[in-house]
Amino acid sequence: MRGVLRLALAVCALATFIHAAGTAWAQDKPLRVALMPFTNTMRLMEMYQPLRESLQATLGRPVYLLTAADYESYFRLMREQGYDIAVTGPHFGAWAVAHGARPLLRYGPTLKPILVVRADSPIASPLDLHGKVLTLSNRLSVSSITGQAWLAGLGLTEGRDYRLTVSPTHTTAIMSVVMGEADAAITTHTPVQQAPEDTRKAIRVIESPKGFPHLFTIASPTMPAEQAERVKAALLTFADTAAGKDFLESSGYRSYRDISAEDLESLRGPVSLLSAIVPEAAQ
Structure with missing residues:
Protein backbone atom coordinates (compact mmCIF):
# COMPACT_ATOMS: atom_id res chain seq x y z
CA MET A 1 0.00 0.00 0.00
CA ARG A 2 2.82 2.40 0.85
CA GLY A 3 4.48 1.65 -2.50
CA VAL A 4 1.20 2.42 -4.31
CA LEU A 5 0.88 5.69 -2.40
CA ARG A 6 4.42 6.71 -3.34
CA LEU A 7 3.73 5.91 -6.97
CA ALA A 8 0.56 7.98 -6.86
CA LEU A 9 2.44 10.90 -5.36
CA ALA A 10 5.09 10.67 -8.06
CA VAL A 11 2.45 10.58 -10.81
CA CYS A 12 0.69 13.60 -9.31
CA ALA A 13 3.96 15.47 -9.11
CA LEU A 14 4.71 14.64 -12.74
CA ALA A 15 1.26 15.78 -13.86
CA THR A 16 1.69 19.07 -12.03
CA PHE A 17 5.16 19.42 -13.54
CA ILE A 18 3.78 19.01 -17.08
CA HIS A 19 1.03 21.55 -16.37
CA ALA A 20 3.59 24.05 -15.09
CA ALA A 21 6.03 23.60 -17.98
CA GLY A 22 6.89 26.84 -19.69
CA THR A 23 5.72 29.06 -16.85
CA ALA A 24 7.94 31.42 -14.90
CA TRP A 25 9.97 30.13 -11.95
CA ALA A 26 7.36 30.09 -9.18
CA GLN A 27 7.08 28.87 -5.62
CA ASP A 28 4.36 26.34 -6.47
CA LYS A 29 6.19 24.93 -9.49
CA PRO A 30 7.43 21.36 -8.87
CA LEU A 31 11.06 21.14 -7.85
CA ARG A 32 12.95 18.82 -10.22
CA VAL A 33 15.72 16.91 -8.44
CA ALA A 34 18.04 15.23 -10.95
CA LEU A 35 19.83 12.19 -9.51
CA MET A 36 23.01 10.86 -11.09
CA PRO A 37 22.29 7.28 -12.34
CA PHE A 38 24.94 5.47 -10.29
CA THR A 39 22.58 2.51 -9.74
CA ASN A 40 19.37 1.22 -11.31
CA THR A 41 16.43 3.61 -11.46
CA MET A 42 14.16 1.70 -9.07
CA ARG A 43 16.85 1.53 -6.40
CA LEU A 44 17.74 5.18 -6.93
CA MET A 45 14.14 6.38 -6.54
CA GLU A 46 13.59 4.21 -3.47
CA MET A 47 16.82 5.44 -1.90
CA TYR A 48 15.97 9.13 -2.34
CA GLN A 49 12.27 8.94 -1.37
CA PRO A 50 12.98 10.16 2.20
CA LEU A 51 14.76 13.21 0.80
CA ARG A 52 11.93 13.93 -1.64
CA GLU A 53 9.29 13.65 1.06
CA SER A 54 11.24 15.89 3.44
CA LEU A 55 11.90 18.59 0.83
CA GLN A 56 8.26 18.53 -0.21
CA ALA A 57 7.08 19.00 3.37
CA THR A 58 9.64 21.66 4.29
CA LEU A 59 9.36 23.71 1.10
CA GLY A 60 5.61 23.30 0.74
CA ARG A 61 5.78 22.42 -2.96
CA PRO A 62 5.76 19.26 -5.09
CA VAL A 63 9.15 17.59 -5.52
CA TYR A 64 9.83 15.38 -8.52
CA LEU A 65 12.78 12.97 -8.71
CA LEU A 66 14.26 12.34 -12.13
CA THR A 67 17.31 10.60 -13.55
CA ALA A 68 18.66 9.46 -16.91
CA ALA A 69 19.40 6.18 -18.63
CA ASP A 70 23.16 6.69 -18.45
CA TYR A 71 25.85 9.19 -17.52
CA GLU A 72 26.02 10.65 -21.03
CA SER A 73 22.30 11.46 -21.02
CA TYR A 74 22.52 12.76 -17.47
CA PHE A 75 25.40 15.11 -18.27
CA ARG A 76 23.47 16.33 -21.33
CA LEU A 77 20.51 17.08 -19.05
CA MET A 78 22.85 19.10 -16.84
CA ARG A 79 24.31 21.02 -19.78
CA GLU A 80 20.78 21.82 -20.96
CA GLN A 81 19.78 22.86 -17.41
CA GLY A 82 16.88 20.40 -17.32
CA TYR A 83 16.83 20.39 -13.52
CA ASP A 84 16.28 22.65 -10.53
CA ILE A 85 18.47 20.69 -8.10
CA ALA A 86 21.06 18.09 -9.07
CA VAL A 87 22.70 15.46 -6.88
CA THR A 88 25.66 14.83 -9.09
CA GLY A 89 29.23 13.67 -9.46
CA PRO A 90 31.73 16.22 -8.15
CA HIS A 91 33.29 16.75 -11.60
CA PHE A 92 29.84 17.33 -13.14
CA GLY A 93 29.04 19.64 -10.24
CA ALA A 94 32.26 21.62 -10.54
CA TRP A 95 31.70 21.95 -14.28
CA ALA A 96 28.16 23.22 -13.65
CA VAL A 97 29.33 25.73 -11.01
CA ALA A 98 31.85 27.07 -13.52
CA HIS A 99 28.89 27.55 -15.88
CA GLY A 100 26.67 29.42 -13.43
CA ALA A 101 25.13 26.76 -11.18
CA ARG A 102 24.81 27.55 -7.49
CA PRO A 103 26.83 25.28 -5.15
CA LEU A 104 24.72 24.14 -2.20
CA LEU A 105 26.25 21.20 -0.32
CA ARG A 106 28.35 18.07 -0.77
CA TYR A 107 28.37 14.78 1.08
CA GLY A 108 31.02 14.53 3.76
CA PRO A 109 33.31 11.63 2.82
CA THR A 110 36.27 11.76 0.49
CA LEU A 111 35.64 9.98 -2.79
CA LYS A 112 38.53 7.76 -3.89
CA GLY A 211 40.87 11.56 -3.14
CA PHE A 212 38.21 14.03 -4.27
CA PRO A 213 35.08 15.64 -2.79
CA HIS A 214 32.00 13.44 -2.72
CA LEU A 215 28.75 14.03 -4.64
CA PHE A 216 27.67 17.67 -5.03
CA THR A 217 24.16 19.03 -4.59
CA ILE A 218 23.78 22.13 -6.77
CA ALA A 219 21.02 24.48 -7.91
CA SER A 220 20.37 25.38 -11.52
CA PRO A 221 21.70 28.74 -12.76
CA THR A 222 18.05 29.69 -13.37
CA MET A 223 17.08 29.33 -9.70
CA PRO A 224 16.98 32.64 -7.81
CA ALA A 225 19.56 32.91 -5.02
CA GLU A 226 16.87 33.24 -2.33
CA GLN A 227 15.19 30.01 -3.46
CA ALA A 228 18.53 28.21 -3.58
CA GLU A 229 19.20 29.21 0.03
CA ARG A 230 15.78 27.88 1.03
CA VAL A 231 16.57 24.55 -0.59
CA LYS A 232 19.95 24.42 1.14
CA ALA A 233 18.29 25.08 4.50
CA ALA A 234 15.73 22.35 3.75
CA LEU A 235 18.52 19.87 3.02
CA LEU A 236 20.18 20.66 6.34
CA THR A 237 16.81 20.31 8.09
CA PHE A 238 16.43 16.87 6.51
CA ALA A 239 19.89 15.87 7.76
CA ASP A 240 18.77 16.56 11.34
CA THR A 241 15.69 14.34 11.16
CA ALA A 242 15.59 10.64 12.01
CA ALA A 243 14.88 9.81 8.36
CA GLY A 244 17.73 12.04 7.23
CA LYS A 245 20.20 10.52 9.66
CA ASP A 246 19.19 7.03 8.54
CA PHE A 247 19.57 8.06 4.87
CA LEU A 248 23.04 9.51 5.40
CA GLU A 249 24.21 6.55 7.47
CA SER A 250 22.80 3.75 5.31
CA SER A 251 24.05 5.34 2.09
CA GLY A 252 27.54 5.98 3.41
CA TYR A 253 27.14 9.72 2.74
CA ARG A 254 27.40 10.44 6.50
CA SER A 255 26.84 14.21 6.48
CA TYR A 256 26.46 17.39 4.45
CA ARG A 257 29.27 19.91 4.09
CA ASP A 258 29.59 23.23 2.31
CA ILE A 259 31.27 23.13 -1.09
CA SER A 260 34.51 25.04 -0.61
CA ALA A 261 36.82 26.84 -3.00
CA GLU A 262 39.36 24.11 -2.24
CA ASP A 263 36.85 21.46 -3.32
CA LEU A 264 36.35 23.19 -6.65
CA GLU A 265 40.08 23.70 -7.15
CA SER A 266 40.78 20.01 -6.46
CA LEU A 267 38.45 19.07 -9.31
CA ARG A 268 40.14 21.09 -12.04
CA GLY A 269 41.97 17.98 -13.25
CA PRO A 270 38.88 15.74 -13.47
CA VAL A 271 36.89 18.54 -15.15
CA SER A 272 39.67 18.95 -17.71
CA LEU A 273 39.64 15.20 -18.38
CA LEU A 274 35.83 15.30 -18.67
CA SER A 275 36.05 18.09 -21.24
CA ALA A 276 38.51 16.02 -23.27
CA ILE A 277 35.99 13.14 -23.39
CA VAL A 278 32.90 15.32 -24.00
CA PRO A 279 33.83 18.13 -26.42
CA GLU A 280 30.57 19.99 -25.66
CA ALA A 281 31.76 20.42 -22.07
CA ALA A 282 34.70 22.51 -23.26
CA GLN A 283 32.41 25.14 -24.75
Whole structure:
Protein backbone atom coordinates (compact mmCIF):
# COMPACT_ATOMS: atom_id res chain seq x y z
CA MET A 1 0.00 0.00 0.00
CA ARG A 2 2.82 2.40 0.85
CA GLY A 3 4.48 1.65 -2.50
CA VAL A 4 1.20 2.42 -4.31
CA LEU A 5 0.88 5.69 -2.40
CA ARG A 6 4.42 6.71 -3.34
CA LEU A 7 3.73 5.91 -6.97
CA ALA A 8 0.56 7.98 -6.86
CA LEU A 9 2.44 10.90 -5.36
CA ALA A 10 5.09 10.67 -8.06
CA VAL A 11 2.45 10.58 -10.81
CA CYS A 12 0.69 13.60 -9.31
CA ALA A 13 3.96 15.47 -9.11
CA LEU A 14 4.71 14.64 -12.74
CA ALA A 15 1.26 15.78 -13.86
CA THR A 16 1.69 19.07 -12.03
CA PHE A 17 5.16 19.42 -13.54
CA ILE A 18 3.78 19.01 -17.08
CA HIS A 19 1.03 21.55 -16.37
CA ALA A 20 3.59 24.05 -15.09
CA ALA A 21 6.03 23.60 -17.98
CA GLY A 22 6.89 26.84 -19.69
CA THR A 23 5.72 29.06 -16.85
CA ALA A 24 7.94 31.42 -14.90
CA TRP A 25 9.97 30.13 -11.95
CA ALA A 26 7.36 30.09 -9.18
CA GLN A 27 7.08 28.87 -5.62
CA ASP A 28 4.36 26.34 -6.47
CA LYS A 29 6.19 24.93 -9.49
CA PRO A 30 7.43 21.36 -8.87
CA LEU A 31 11.06 21.14 -7.85
CA ARG A 32 12.95 18.82 -10.22
CA VAL A 33 15.72 16.91 -8.44
CA ALA A 34 18.04 15.23 -10.95
CA LEU A 35 19.83 12.19 -9.51
CA MET A 36 23.01 10.86 -11.09
CA PRO A 37 22.29 7.28 -12.34
CA PHE A 38 24.94 5.47 -10.29
CA THR A 39 22.58 2.51 -9.74
CA ASN A 40 19.37 1.22 -11.31
CA THR A 41 16.43 3.61 -11.46
CA MET A 42 14.16 1.70 -9.07
CA ARG A 43 16.85 1.53 -6.40
CA LEU A 44 17.74 5.18 -6.93
CA MET A 45 14.14 6.38 -6.54
CA GLU A 46 13.59 4.21 -3.47
CA MET A 47 16.82 5.44 -1.90
CA TYR A 48 15.97 9.13 -2.34
CA GLN A 49 12.27 8.94 -1.37
CA PRO A 50 12.98 10.16 2.20
CA LEU A 51 14.76 13.21 0.80
CA ARG A 52 11.93 13.93 -1.64
CA GLU A 53 9.29 13.65 1.06
CA SER A 54 11.24 15.89 3.44
CA LEU A 55 11.90 18.59 0.83
CA GLN A 56 8.26 18.53 -0.21
CA ALA A 57 7.08 19.00 3.37
CA THR A 58 9.64 21.66 4.29
CA LEU A 59 9.36 23.71 1.10
CA GLY A 60 5.61 23.30 0.74
CA ARG A 61 5.78 22.42 -2.96
CA PRO A 62 5.76 19.26 -5.09
CA VAL A 63 9.15 17.59 -5.52
CA TYR A 64 9.83 15.38 -8.52
CA LEU A 65 12.78 12.97 -8.71
CA LEU A 66 14.26 12.34 -12.13
CA THR A 67 17.31 10.60 -13.55
CA ALA A 68 18.66 9.46 -16.91
CA ALA A 69 19.40 6.18 -18.63
CA ASP A 70 23.16 6.69 -18.45
CA TYR A 71 25.85 9.19 -17.52
CA GLU A 72 26.02 10.65 -21.03
CA SER A 73 22.30 11.46 -21.02
CA TYR A 74 22.52 12.76 -17.47
CA PHE A 75 25.40 15.11 -18.27
CA ARG A 76 23.47 16.33 -21.33
CA LEU A 77 20.51 17.08 -19.05
CA MET A 78 22.85 19.10 -16.84
CA ARG A 79 24.31 21.02 -19.78
CA GLU A 80 20.78 21.82 -20.96
CA GLN A 81 19.78 22.86 -17.41
CA GLY A 82 16.88 20.40 -17.32
CA TYR A 83 16.83 20.39 -13.52
CA ASP A 84 16.28 22.65 -10.53
CA ILE A 85 18.47 20.69 -8.10
CA ALA A 86 21.06 18.09 -9.07
CA VAL A 87 22.70 15.46 -6.88
CA THR A 88 25.66 14.83 -9.09
CA GLY A 89 29.23 13.67 -9.46
CA PRO A 90 31.73 16.22 -8.15
CA HIS A 91 33.29 16.75 -11.60
CA PHE A 92 29.84 17.33 -13.14
CA GLY A 93 29.04 19.64 -10.24
CA ALA A 94 32.26 21.62 -10.54
CA TRP A 95 31.70 21.95 -14.28
CA ALA A 96 28.16 23.22 -13.65
CA VAL A 97 29.33 25.73 -11.01
CA ALA A 98 31.85 27.07 -13.52
CA HIS A 99 28.89 27.55 -15.88
CA GLY A 100 26.67 29.42 -13.43
CA ALA A 101 25.13 26.76 -11.18
CA ARG A 102 24.81 27.55 -7.49
CA PRO A 103 26.83 25.28 -5.15
CA LEU A 104 24.72 24.14 -2.20
CA LEU A 105 26.25 21.20 -0.32
CA ARG A 106 28.35 18.07 -0.77
CA TYR A 107 28.37 14.78 1.08
CA GLY A 108 31.02 14.53 3.76
CA PRO A 109 33.31 11.63 2.82
CA THR A 110 36.27 11.76 0.49
CA LEU A 111 35.64 9.98 -2.79
CA LYS A 112 38.53 7.76 -3.89
CA PRO A 113 38.84 5.60 -6.99
CA ILE A 114 39.26 1.98 -5.94
CA LEU A 115 39.80 -1.36 -7.61
CA VAL A 116 37.29 -4.02 -6.62
CA VAL A 117 38.49 -7.62 -7.05
CA ARG A 118 37.14 -10.93 -5.85
CA ALA A 119 38.10 -11.83 -2.31
CA ASP A 120 40.18 -14.78 -3.53
CA SER A 121 41.77 -12.90 -6.44
CA PRO A 122 45.58 -12.93 -6.79
CA ILE A 123 45.44 -9.26 -7.80
CA ALA A 124 47.16 -7.27 -5.04
CA SER A 125 47.93 -4.01 -6.85
CA PRO A 126 47.10 -2.28 -10.15
CA LEU A 127 50.32 -3.68 -11.61
CA ASP A 128 48.75 -7.14 -11.40
CA LEU A 129 46.15 -6.13 -14.01
CA HIS A 130 48.40 -7.20 -16.90
CA GLY A 131 46.36 -9.44 -19.18
CA LYS A 132 43.21 -9.00 -17.06
CA VAL A 133 39.70 -7.72 -17.81
CA LEU A 134 38.89 -4.40 -16.12
CA THR A 135 35.40 -2.91 -16.09
CA LEU A 136 34.29 0.68 -15.47
CA SER A 137 31.01 1.90 -14.02
CA ASN A 138 30.82 4.32 -16.95
CA ARG A 139 33.45 6.24 -18.86
CA LEU A 140 32.14 9.57 -17.52
CA SER A 141 32.02 8.74 -13.80
CA VAL A 142 34.63 10.54 -11.73
CA SER A 143 35.95 7.20 -10.48
CA SER A 144 36.45 5.99 -14.05
CA ILE A 145 38.12 9.19 -15.23
CA THR A 146 40.46 9.51 -12.27
CA GLY A 147 40.87 5.74 -11.87
CA GLN A 148 42.17 5.35 -15.41
CA ALA A 149 44.46 8.32 -14.81
CA TRP A 150 45.76 6.46 -11.72
CA LEU A 151 46.53 3.40 -13.83
CA ALA A 152 48.13 5.51 -16.57
CA GLY A 153 50.37 7.09 -13.94
CA LEU A 154 51.61 3.59 -13.14
CA GLY A 155 52.40 2.97 -16.80
CA LEU A 156 49.33 0.85 -17.57
CA THR A 157 47.63 1.36 -20.94
CA GLU A 158 44.18 0.19 -22.00
CA GLY A 159 44.40 -2.42 -24.74
CA ARG A 160 48.07 -3.12 -24.21
CA ASP A 161 48.13 -4.04 -20.52
CA TYR A 162 44.48 -4.78 -19.76
CA ARG A 163 41.21 -5.23 -21.65
CA LEU A 164 38.49 -2.72 -20.79
CA THR A 165 34.74 -3.22 -20.64
CA VAL A 166 32.11 -0.70 -19.55
CA SER A 167 29.17 -1.45 -17.23
CA PRO A 168 26.04 0.72 -17.00
CA THR A 169 26.39 1.53 -13.29
CA HIS A 170 28.65 1.12 -10.27
CA THR A 171 26.40 -1.69 -9.04
CA THR A 172 26.68 -3.68 -12.26
CA ALA A 173 30.45 -3.10 -12.40
CA ILE A 174 30.84 -4.62 -8.93
CA MET A 175 28.54 -7.52 -9.78
CA SER A 176 30.51 -8.28 -12.96
CA VAL A 177 33.50 -8.95 -10.70
CA VAL A 178 31.47 -11.09 -8.30
CA MET A 179 30.08 -13.12 -11.23
CA GLY A 180 33.53 -13.62 -12.77
CA GLU A 181 32.81 -11.58 -15.90
CA ALA A 182 35.65 -9.18 -15.06
CA ASP A 183 38.81 -9.50 -12.98
CA ALA A 184 38.52 -6.02 -11.47
CA ALA A 185 36.28 -2.96 -11.47
CA ILE A 186 37.03 0.70 -10.94
CA THR A 187 34.49 2.28 -8.61
CA THR A 188 34.42 4.04 -5.22
CA HIS A 189 33.83 3.04 -1.61
CA THR A 190 30.22 4.27 -1.47
CA PRO A 191 28.70 1.74 -3.93
CA VAL A 192 30.57 -1.00 -2.07
CA GLN A 193 29.07 0.20 1.23
CA GLN A 194 25.62 0.27 -0.38
CA ALA A 195 25.96 -3.31 -1.70
CA PRO A 196 24.34 -6.28 0.09
CA GLU A 197 26.42 -8.01 2.75
CA ASP A 198 26.99 -11.14 0.68
CA THR A 199 28.38 -9.00 -2.15
CA ARG A 200 30.73 -7.16 0.21
CA LYS A 201 32.01 -10.48 1.59
CA ALA A 202 32.76 -11.70 -1.94
CA ILE A 203 35.05 -8.79 -2.86
CA ARG A 204 38.21 -7.00 -1.77
CA VAL A 205 39.22 -3.36 -2.29
CA ILE A 206 42.50 -1.84 -3.49
CA GLU A 207 42.51 1.90 -2.80
CA SER A 208 44.09 4.66 -4.89
CA PRO A 209 46.13 7.37 -3.15
CA LYS A 210 44.14 10.29 -4.61
CA GLY A 211 40.87 11.56 -3.14
CA PHE A 212 38.21 14.03 -4.27
CA PRO A 213 35.08 15.64 -2.79
CA HIS A 214 32.00 13.44 -2.72
CA LEU A 215 28.75 14.03 -4.64
CA PHE A 216 27.67 17.67 -5.03
CA THR A 217 24.16 19.03 -4.59
CA ILE A 218 23.78 22.13 -6.77
CA ALA A 219 21.02 24.48 -7.91
CA SER A 220 20.37 25.38 -11.52
CA PRO A 221 21.70 28.74 -12.76
CA THR A 222 18.05 29.69 -13.37
CA MET A 223 17.08 29.33 -9.70
CA PRO A 224 16.98 32.64 -7.81
CA ALA A 225 19.56 32.91 -5.02
CA GLU A 226 16.87 33.24 -2.33
CA GLN A 227 15.19 30.01 -3.46
CA ALA A 228 18.53 28.21 -3.58
CA GLU A 229 19.20 29.21 0.03
CA ARG A 230 15.78 27.88 1.03
CA VAL A 231 16.57 24.55 -0.59
CA LYS A 232 19.95 24.42 1.14
CA ALA A 233 18.29 25.08 4.50
CA ALA A 234 15.73 22.35 3.75
CA LEU A 235 18.52 19.87 3.02
CA LEU A 236 20.18 20.66 6.34
CA THR A 237 16.81 20.31 8.09
CA PHE A 238 16.43 16.87 6.51
CA ALA A 239 19.89 15.87 7.76
CA ASP A 240 18.77 16.56 11.34
CA THR A 241 15.69 14.34 11.16
CA ALA A 242 15.59 10.64 12.01
CA ALA A 243 14.88 9.81 8.36
CA GLY A 244 17.73 12.04 7.23
CA LYS A 245 20.20 10.52 9.66
CA ASP A 246 19.19 7.03 8.54
CA PHE A 247 19.57 8.06 4.87
CA LEU A 248 23.04 9.51 5.40
CA GLU A 249 24.21 6.55 7.47
CA SER A 250 22.80 3.75 5.31
CA SER A 251 24.05 5.34 2.09
CA GLY A 252 27.54 5.98 3.41
CA TYR A 253 27.14 9.72 2.74
CA ARG A 254 27.40 10.44 6.50
CA SER A 255 26.84 14.21 6.48
CA TYR A 256 26.46 17.39 4.45
CA ARG A 257 29.27 19.91 4.09
CA ASP A 258 29.59 23.23 2.31
CA ILE A 259 31.27 23.13 -1.09
CA SER A 260 34.51 25.04 -0.61
CA ALA A 261 36.82 26.84 -3.00
CA GLU A 262 39.36 24.11 -2.24
CA ASP A 263 36.85 21.46 -3.32
CA LEU A 264 36.35 23.19 -6.65
CA GLU A 265 40.08 23.70 -7.15
CA SER A 266 40.78 20.01 -6.46
CA LEU A 267 38.45 19.07 -9.31
CA ARG A 268 40.14 21.09 -12.04
CA GLY A 269 41.97 17.98 -13.25
CA PRO A 270 38.88 15.74 -13.47
CA VAL A 271 36.89 18.54 -15.15
CA SER A 272 39.67 18.95 -17.71
CA LEU A 273 39.64 15.20 -18.38
CA LEU A 274 35.83 15.30 -18.67
CA SER A 275 36.05 18.09 -21.24
CA ALA A 276 38.51 16.02 -23.27
CA ILE A 277 35.99 13.14 -23.39
CA VAL A 278 32.90 15.32 -24.00
CA PRO A 279 33.83 18.13 -26.42
CA GLU A 280 30.57 19.99 -25.66
CA ALA A 281 31.76 20.42 -22.07
CA ALA A 282 34.70 22.51 -23.26
CA GLN A 283 32.41 25.14 -24.75
